[in-house]
Amino acid sequence: MTSRKRPNSDKSAKLNPHLPSKKVAKSVAKEAVPSAKISYSIVHAIPGRIRFRIPLLARDAEYINKIKSVMESDKRVINVRANPQAASIVINYKVGVTPDRQMREHLVSLIQNAQDLAAPKEVTIKSIVRATFDALINLIDSTRKINQARNVVVYRRFRTDIWERILFTSRSIIKKLKSATMFFLPNKRWRLYGNDEMKSQPLQLQAVSEGDAV
Template identity: 70%
Template sequence: MTSIKRSNYDKRLPKRAAKSVAKKTAPSQKIFYSIVHTIPGRIRFRIPLLARDTEYTDKLKLAIESDPRVTNVRANQKAASIVINYKTGVISDNQMREHLVHLIQTAQDMVMPKEVMAKSIVGTIFDALINLIDDTRKLNQARNVIVYRRVRTDVWERILSTSRSIIKRLKSATMFILPNKRWRLRGNGKINSQPLKLKSASEPDLV
């Protein structure tokens, strides 16, 4: 009896393992495309998915723009097409075409970097300063109550109140002048001005 049970278990084990491996290595959907026009340094693809998937369009455009050999990228969702201009003489046209086709297929698995508005960064800094001043004023008022048994407007109170007004005006002026520039963030939350390095969703994060 024991030997029969073990043999049946051994027969079932490879099937379960195969199913588990199949789930882990399930390929992403194939992206259909066609080459509409190509000349040295310029190629145009038609990709039907561009017309119905904005997220994929953003990922593909970002993936292509991250290549230093690419000089310009224009995506037209209505026409479901994307035009890429690249440097000639650095890589052969066939190699560049194969590279772009690879990006078309793998862009769906890319992890988009987080973006944050430059205005939101500056606004957060100003708000933190204003909150710090408000907290300092409250501490100063509490000290006056303890020392003088009443709330009084002393030199520190006037300085803090004036500083708060100046910072609020400075914030308003800065937010009006500052352009709507976006900064891309890495996973560690720090602003990164270096060229983007996209990673596949299947790649593990390095600690």
């Protein structure tokens, strides 16, 4: 009788039964690949000023807004200028507060994580006053509906009583006052900060000049 020799692979499989097959190994390799980071390069850097080239700036407007807002929320940053056409961003920061190398590493970290960070919100005087007037108008509308429903139940029909006249007149006055106030109010902005280092402190407001507002 002639004996057939089995391939070496079978022998190795017997000796090492726990070795993964080629297909399993390929799938594990695919899962082990880390997610792609945002590519960047430092174009120019001097103490207090650094310029990055980030290709993503040229094709993602939402990322531009996030990275600007997140960087501007840092008290060490003086101003931020983004140029989508050149895919670059220039950051001016305070000198002497943080070592340049450490500040550079911090900015690089913001570049990589800007999409996942919550950008600070901006509020204006107009937005606050508008919300106040809208709340009053909604309150009057709700009160009018309650009064109208009461009149239907009591008088079996819709009736314009003294409360309906008062509420209707008040609503008209508030709407006119809202329009006039919105026209004369300045468009000054504040930025709300809610960073981790300020969780135990009350929310702070910082004025933003018209030139910085985009």
